Amino acid sequence: MLRNLNMEVFYPYPPQRVWQVLTNRQALAVWLMENDFEPRLGHKFRFLHSTLPGLEGNIDCEVIELDEPRRLAFTWQDSMMCQPSIVTWTIQPVVGGTKLLLEHKGLIQKAIKLNEPMQLSQPWQGKFMPESKAGTQTLVPSNCSTVFSSIPVGRYEALDSIVLSYFLNSGWNYSLHKKLPQILVTHCTS
Structure with missing residues (x-):
């Protein structure tokens, strides 16, 4: 079975501001996870996951698409995954703000x-x-x-990755609806 997650969130901020919180290492650390991200095609980076009690680990990633300020995609592979999944962010300007689309796809669970x-x-x-x-x-x-x-x-x-299951079941929703809006208010200026 192919596990996909598609989310759409509206933020009352301009696209450039939303792009900043997706591509700034410090902002990502506040609303998602500690990391060594750089917005550079081919850059390999890690998220340091410690959201789940008693479970700490790394999520190895690589930037595979970068189209500022419209689209960012990276691979996502934690230590329980033999194949990486793909996280894709698409930013669309809309009246009154920005529509952020998240697609997390590609993990086959058999x-x-x-x-x-x-x-x-x-x-x-x-x-x-x-x-x-x-x-x-x-x-x-x-x-x-x-x-x-x-x-x-x-x-x-x-069988599935515990970390990936957390994000597909509730983690992305929590991060995008509760944590990211807070960082949009405090982190960037436009």
Whole structure:
């Protein structure tokens, strides 16, 4: 299944001001996460995620599209993801302000048999998987691969990144509706 998120938010500020809070490292840190972002095509950067209690980690990103002040896109890959997703921001001037469009897409989440090989990033191997009562789990340290043994055949489960799920389910909504408007008022002048 392809997981996509599309959001549209109106801000009563000019497009350049909205662009500033999307592309300024300090502003991003206030409304989203600490980072080493630079608005430069090909720039690799990290968001330092610590929003979820007990879960800290990095989200590795790369700027793949930059059209100031209209469009910004970057890859998004946390340590549980074997494939990056894509975050795209589109800014549209409208009467009375700016319409900001967010599209976060491209993560394929498949239901898989638990007794067959499945993909997880290595740093997460074994961290969130309880021991099976039916037997033990065998973790094979290879690039993005984990093997479970002695789990009943026919049991299926969809696995996903905890950090990505947080953002797709409520994190983006909270950031765009609660935190970003506050930084628009205080951060930039136009």
